[in-house]
Amino acid sequence: MSKPVPRARSRLRAGVTIKDVARLAGVSPMTVSRVVNGSEYVSNTTRAAVQRAVRELHYSPNLAARNLASERGERLGLLYGNPSSAYLSEFLVGALEAATRHGVQLVLEKCEPTPVASRRAVRRLLAGAVVGALLPPPLCESAAVRAELGAARLPVVTVAAGRPPAESMCVRIDDYAAALEMTRYLLSLGHERLAFIKGHPNQSASEERWLGFNAALEEAARGKRGGQPAPRMEQGFFSFRSGLDAARKLLAAHPAPTAIFASNDDMAAAVIAEAQRRGLDVPRDLTVVGFDDTLIASTIWPELTTIQQPIARMAAEAVDMLVAEVRGRAAGERPRPDARRVPGVLPTRAAGSQASAAATDAQRNGPLHRLIPHVLITRESAAAPKPARQT
Amino acid sequence: MSKPVPRARSRLRAGVTIKDVARLAGVSPMTVSRVVNGSEYVSNTTRAAVQRAVRELHYSPNLAARNLASERGERLGLLYGNPSSAYLSEFLVGALEAATRHGVQLVLEKCEPTPVASRRAVRRLLAGAVVGALLPPPLCESAAVRAELGAARLPVVTVAAGRPPAESMCVRIDDYAAALEMTRYLLSLGHERLAFIKGHPNQSASEERWLGFNAALEEAARGKRGGQPAPRMEQGFFSFRSGLDAARKLLAAHPAPTAIFASNDDMAAAVIAEAQRRGLDVPRDLTVVGFDDTLIASTIWPELTTIQQPIARMAAEAVDMLVAEVRGRAAGERPRPDARRVPGVLPTRAAGSQASAAATDAQRNGPLHRLIPHVLITRESAAAPKPARQT
DNA sequence: AGTCAGGATGGTAACGCTACCATTGAAACG
DNA sequence: CGTTTCAATGGTAGCGTTACCATCCTGACT
Numbered sequence: 001m002s003k004p005v006p007r008a009r010s011r012l013r014a015g016v017t018i019k020d021v022a023r024l025a026g027v028s029p030m031t032v033s034r035v036v037n038g039s040e041y042v043s044n045t046t047r048a049a050v051q052r053a054v055r056e057l058h059y060s061p062n063l064a065a066r067n068l069a070s071e072r073g074e075r076l077g078l079l080y081g082n083p084s085s086a087y088l089s090e091f092l093v094g095a096l097e098a099a100t101r102h103g104v105q106l107v108l109e110k111c112e113p114t115p116v117a118s119r120r121a122v123r124r125l126l127a128g129a130v131v132g133a134l135l136p137p138p139l140c141e142s143a144a145v146r147a148e149l150g151a152a153r154l155p156v157v158t159v160a161a162g163r164p165p166a167e168s169m170c171v172r173i174d175d176y177a178a179a180l181e182m183t184r185y186l187l188s189l190g191h192e193r194l195a196f197i198k199g200h201p202n203q204s205a206s207e208e209r210w211l212g213f214n215a216a217l218e219e220a221a222r223g224k225r226g227g228q229p230a231p232r233m234e235q236g237f238f239s240f241r242s243g244l245d246a247a248r249k250l251l252a253a254h255p256a257p258t259a260i261f262a263s264n265d266d267m268a269a270a271v272i273a274e275a276q277r278r279g280l281d282v283p284r285d286l287t288v289v290g291f292d293d294t295l296i297a298s299t300i301w302p303e304l305t306t307i308q309q310p311i312a313r314m315a316a317e318a319v320d321m322l323v324a325e326v327r328g329r330a331a332g333e334r335p336r337p338d339a340r341r342v343p344g345v346l347p348t349r350a351a352g353s354q355a356s357a358a359a360t361d362a363q364r365n366g367p368l369h370r371l372i373p374h375v376l377i378t379r380e381s382a383a384a385p386k387p388a389r390q391t
Numbered sequence: 392m393s394k395p396v397p398r399a400r401s402r403l404r405a406g407v408t409i410k411d412v413a414r415l416a417g418v419s420p421m422t423v424s425r426v427v428n429g430s431e432y433v434s435n436t437t438r439a440a441v442q443r444a445v446r447e448l449h450y451s452p453n454l455a456a457r458n459l460a461s462e463r464g465e466r467l468g469l470l471y472g473n474p475s476s477a478y479l480s481e482f483l484v485g486a487l488e489a490a491t492r493h494g495v496q497l498v499l500e501k502c503e504p505t506p507v508a509s510r511r512a513v514r515r516l517l518a519g520a521v522v523g524a525l526l527p528p529p530l531c532e533s534a535a536v537r538a539e540l541g542a543a544r545l546p547v548v549t550v551a552a553g554r555p556p557a558e559s560m561c562v563r564i565d566d567y568a569a570a571l572e573m574t575r576y577l578l579s580l581g582h583e584r585l586a587f588i589k590g591h592p593n594q595s596a597s598e599e600r601w602l603g604f605n606a607a608l609e610e611a612a613r614g615k616r617g618g619q620p621a622p623r624m625e626q627g628f629f630s631f632r633s634g635l636d637a638a639r640k641l642l643a644a645h646p647a648p649t650a651i652f653a654s655n656d657d658m659a660a661a662v663i664a665e666a667q668r669r670g671l672d673v674p675r676d677l678t679v680v681g682f683d684d685t686l687i688a689s690t691i692w693p694e695l696t697t698i699q700q701p702i703a704r705m706a707a708e709a710v711d712m713l714v715a716e717v718r719g720r721a722a723g724e725r726p727r728p729d730a731r732r733v734p735g736v737l738p739t740r741a742a743g744s745q746a747s748a749a750a751t752d753a754q755r756n757g758p759l760h761r762l763i764p765h766v767l768i769t770r771e772s773a774a775a776p777k778p779a780r781q782t
Numbered sequence: 783a784g785t786c787a788g789g790a791t792g793g794t795a796a797c798g799c800t801a802c803c804a805t806t807g808a809a810a811c812g
Numbered sequence: 813c814g815t816t817t818c819a820a821t822g823g824t825a826g827c828g829t830t831a832c833c834a835t836c837c838t839g840a841c842t
Contacts, residue, residue, distance in 0.1 A: 017798055028822045033800060041820055055662050060520035063466070063496065064458035065798030068827050072453040089480030092487075100519075105454065105496065108487050128491075129451035277667040408828055417791045425831060432790060456828030459797045 006304035008383050016057045023054035036061055067103055071330070075105040076322055077130035077154075078120055081139040082112055086182045087311060091159075093134055094312030098113045106319075113142040122148040132322040134315070136160060140170075156319040160309065162205030169325065171318045175205045175291075179212030182289055183261060185305075187220050191259040191287060195232040197246045197271070199263035201292075203238075209263050209291055232257060236267045245265025247274035249285075258286060265290035265306055272304065407448045416444035427452055441691055460723070466496040467523035467544070470512060472504055472530040478702060482527055482550075485703030489710035497710075499671055504533040513539040523713040525706070527551060531561075532594050546716045548709040551700065553596030560716065562709045566596045566682075569698045570603030573680055574652060576696075577612050580751055582650040582678065586623040588637045588662070590654035590682075594629070600682055601655050627658050634658025637667035642677075649677060656681035656697055663695065 014321040018036075027046060034042050035050040042050075067073030078095060080088060099106045111121035122145070125133065132155045140146050140161040149156050152377050157169045164170035186194060196213050199206030211235075217231060232253060234246035243262055248269055250257055262268035268290030275286050282288055349390040356380070409427075413420040418437060425433050426441040433441075442452070456462030469486060471479060490497045498519050513536070516524065523546045530536050531552040543716050548560045555561035577585060587604050590597030601624075618717060623644060625637035634653055638661055639716035641648055653659035659681030666677050673679055681697040 015798095018800095019798085029799080030822060031820085034821085037800085040819095043820065046820080062459070062798050063520075064455050064464040065827090066800075067455035067801040068453070068459050068829085069798075071800095075454070087480075089483060091648050092480060092483045093499060096483075096497065100496070100498050105491070106487065108484060128453070129454075132598075197828070273664060273667065276664060277670075279668075280668075363501070406828095407831095411830080420829080422791060425791090428830085432788095434790065453828050457830075459799085459827085460829040462797070462830095462832075536798090612802080762797085 001051050015061050015062065018061065020057055021050065021053045021059045024057060025050045032235075045347060057179065063103060071175040072103050072327075073105065074132070074323075074326055075107050075128060075130040076319065076326075077107050077109055077125040077128070077133040077138050079109050079111045079118075079125070079133055079135055079145060080138075081111060081142075087136070090311040091315045094171055094315030095134065095319050097312070098316035098323075102319065102323045104319070104323055106288060111139060111145065113139060113144060115144040118142060118145040118148045121145075122154075125154075126152055130154070132156070132326045133319050134322060136315070137205070138200070138203055140164070155329070156188070157313055157322045157325075159318050160205065160311075162203060162208040169321050171314045171321065173309050173314075175208035176212040176215070179209040179261075179291065180216045181212075182291070182305075182307055183213045183216030184219075184261045186287065186289065187216065189259070189287065193232075193259070194258035194259045195234070195250045195260045196232050197243060197250070197260065198235040198261040199267075200237045201235070206238075206263055213261060218325075236263060238264050238266060240266045240270045243270030244274055251275060251278055251280070260286065260288050262288065262290050265292045265304065268304055268306065301389065397424075397486050406453070407451065408594060409450070411448055412441065412444045412450045415448060416441045418517060454494060463494050463718075464496065465523070465717055466498050466521040467710065467717075468516040468519070468524040469497055469499050470502045470516070470524055470526055472502060472528075472533075478527070481702040482706040485706030486525065486710050488703070489707035489714075493710065493714045495710070495714055502530060502536065503536060504530060506535040506539075509533060509536040509539045512536075513543055513545075516545075517543055521545070523547070524715045525550065525709050525713060525714060526708070528596070529591070529594055531555070546713060546720070548713045548716075550705055550709050551596065551702075552600040553594060557703045560712050562705045562712065564700050564705075566599035567603040570600040570609045570652075570682065571699055572603075573682070573696075574604045575610075575679065576679065577650045577652065577736050578607065580650070580678065584648045584650070586625070586651045587628040587642045588625050588634060588647035588651065588653040588658050590658075591628045592626070597629075597654055604652055627654060629655050629657060631661045633670075634661030635665055638662040642666060642671070642746070643671055647677075651677065651679050653679065653681050656683045656695065659693065659695055659697065706735070757765030 016031045018032050022032045025032065025046075027050060030232075031042060032050050032054075035047050036054070040255045076099065078092075080091075088237050095106060106126065107130055109121045109125050111118055111295060112174070118139075122133075131150055134157055136143065136159045140158040146156070147166070155169070157171065159169060159170065160172050162172070164172060184193070194213075194217070196210065198210055213231075232247055232250055236242040236246045243266060246262075246267065250260060250271075251274060260268075260271050262271055268288050271286075271288045272282050275282050275288070280286050288304060290304055292306040292308050351390070409420045409423050413423045416423065418439075418441060421435060423445075426438050427445070455464070464648070467490065469483075486497060498516065498521055500512045500516050502509055512720075513524075513652050524540055525548055526536065526540075531549040537556070546560070547560075548562065549555045550561065551563050552561060553563070553566050554628050555563060558774045563702070574585070585602065585604075585608070589601050604622070623641055625640055627633040627637045634657060638651070639657065641651060641662075642665060651659075651662050659679050662677075662679045666673050671677050679695060681695055681696040683699050721762055741742060
């Protein structure tokens with residue numbers, strides 16, 4: 001029980017710290033911290049001196065120390081199911097960018113959409129001390145996963161669900177509007193026999209796309225007073241194989257459709273493969289359009305016109321929302337203020353680069369047309385700094 | 392210059408800390424730390440008590456604090472170029488798993504293989520305080536990128552280069568051996584007119600695969616004393632489009648080949664597409680095999696036999712190596728001891744699951760055969776704890 | 783019995799940074 | 813000219829953990 005004798009310490013010092021910078025710049029560490037973190041209460045001369053010292057010493061702040069002191073560095077979980085790998089990679093790129101920007105860690109967890117698997121996955125996430133979760137498709141539709149996350153009281157951001165649950169945070173494009181526009185485009189090309197391949201029935205985005213497609217047809221029928229024949233439709237499951245089956249049925253019909261709208265690119269690719277096997281020339285004999293979660297498909301099958309989702313951006317946006325929510329909760333904001341939807345528009349690309357990209361593609365691949373659908377962001381209303389009673 | 396008066400502090404406390412656990416378990420925080428970190432110097436009874444307390448309080452260690460105290464939490468850079476997205480997503484999954492395991496952050500940086508772009512990318516990484524870099528294909532072949540990283544003295548792990556530079560750390564499969572085995576397999580099916588589509592000439596793996604292909608043919612020719620005709624070869628560039636061009640030329644020949652070995656899956660997919668357009672049935676009329684950086688291709692074109700790289704595992708292994716190197720350097724080991732290659736074998740899947748997976752595939756898709764190539768791990772020899780003069 | 787090895791545990795001091803005041807000086811105000 | 817205001821800066825105390833000893837035992841070995 002006697003006290004140990006204090007000894008001289010000798011932990012090795014490695015990098016340059018904020019103190020070194022402070023000494024060189026002739027200011028206190030606090031001031032350096034303020035400069036580095038962009039506080040406004042620093043005079044211009046001081047700021048310049050500090051910045052010079054930072055450059056000279058190649059100082060860069062220690063992430064761990066910063067996180068510890070400022071109580072950041074949370075972990076976010078990303079539950080992924082079995083999406084197309086192109087989707088996942090883009091998603092990861094965007095999510096990681098945002099995570100790095102916020103100084104947050106990303107923990108991946110694979111999860112099948114069964115109750116048992118989702119319970120295990122959520123448990124693993126909790127064991128990994130994550131404080132929030134991202135839910136890209138197809139998991140965002142899984143009731144089991146959502147229930148499990150809800151029970152753990154983890155805040156969740158849903159990405160790319162066709163019809164996100166009410167009172168939830170989510171980032172998505174407007175599947176309905178996008179399909180509507182795409183179909184209008186097909187009609188504008190003069191097609192009269194359109195066919196549609198539906199997506200997986202468990203994903204609400206499938207239905208939205210189907211509704212958008214139909215809406216465009218009805219619109220056209222109203223204009224032309226009733227000439228348009230009813231469209232053919234086949235059920236698909238977002239897989240190449242299911243697209244192949246659907247394409248076989250559709251192309252065997254008499255008369256065959258002149259344009260096929262597949263609910264995603266994998267199935268669109270299958271349609272092209274089947275068409276070519278039957279000796280049809282795409283796009284001369286048959287126009288095929290897809291709905292894209294990916295970029296790769298448009299590279300591989302050059303003739304494919306497809307709706308593009310800015311997946312990386314959506315993922316980054318989702319991380320931003322989740323971080324804001326988590327930190328808001330930590331700061332004592334009301335756990336779940338009356339959530340409401342705030343639809344917004346995210347500019348996906350500058351119009352210029354968009355145009356030039358399209359031009360390049362068109363020149364390489366013939367007729368190509370890209371639709372840039374709106375992105376809807378649903379987020380909780382920002383809570384007031386102090387929960388005033390009124391409002 | 393007078394001293395500020397010390398005041399009572401009141402930072403809010405959020406989570407449960409190691410002290411809470413220590414109090415509940417009736418031990419010191421140090422002992423809890425030892426239990427949590429798996430130290431051996433803890434009695435079983437104490438360990439059990441601590442573990443019970445951990446569970447009871449749902450304690451999980453604060454990453455930032457741990458990193459700060461143990462001087463971990465480094466950032467690793469991942470420079471990615473323009474690989475197939477399927478490749479990237481698998482790579483990211485593996486790399487993130489390992490990064491999480493080591494408590495390390497992963498920073499992504501996109502980089503074109505030009506000198507200007509690579510300089511900028513490396514500079515951004517350095518600004519982000521990364522202490523090491525991962526180099527997946529195709530960037531691992533870029534002299535500009537390597538030079539830039541070398542100049543910054545960043546340790547680098549190369550992944551999946553066909554012929555990694557000497558004295559470097561790298562994780563790769565044996566492209567030569569894999570191509571050799573695959574070609575042997577084609578020959579064993581009785582094929583006599585084989586064709587090959589080369590990969591991008593800038594990637595050394597392309598040449599390795601081509602050499603392996605040829606080696607198998609020579610082997611067969613020796614056995615049969617000279618009957619085998621010279622194989623047809625077309626240059627490709629790993630893209631679907633280049634595979635299409637190559638396939639057109641190969642299939643127009645008389646007599647046409649009965650088997651085509653494409654250097655990657657994208658090109659193999661193109662071969663299948665072209666074959667179908669010509670009315671050939673795959674695999675009845677033509678056997679197509681690929682060499683795979685991806686998993687998706689084998690899902691999409693069911694008939695495709697392909698060599699599978701365990702990309703996620705390779706990425707995780709690369710992160711492990713990089714972390715070991717970085718920490719070794721920090722611990723004062725000699726910066727670059729005589730690096731040497733240590734070829735090793737990484738079991739890709741349990742033999743059982745492999746067999747059953749193959750069986751399932753075969754049953755679904757007809758003839759299918761997967762080759763599991765060896766994975767070579769090149770790593771620096773572990774330096775002695777203290778740099779003794781001799782050896 | 784005395785000594786010694788080493789297993790088991792605890793105390794203390796960082797790790798590098800930022801939150802939270804305190805303090806200063808100068809401008810703005812009455 | 814005294815007072816107030818507020819921009820600018822600094823001091824101190826942690827944030828939660830682990831490294832580095834020191835210390836206490838227990839049992840083995842002289």
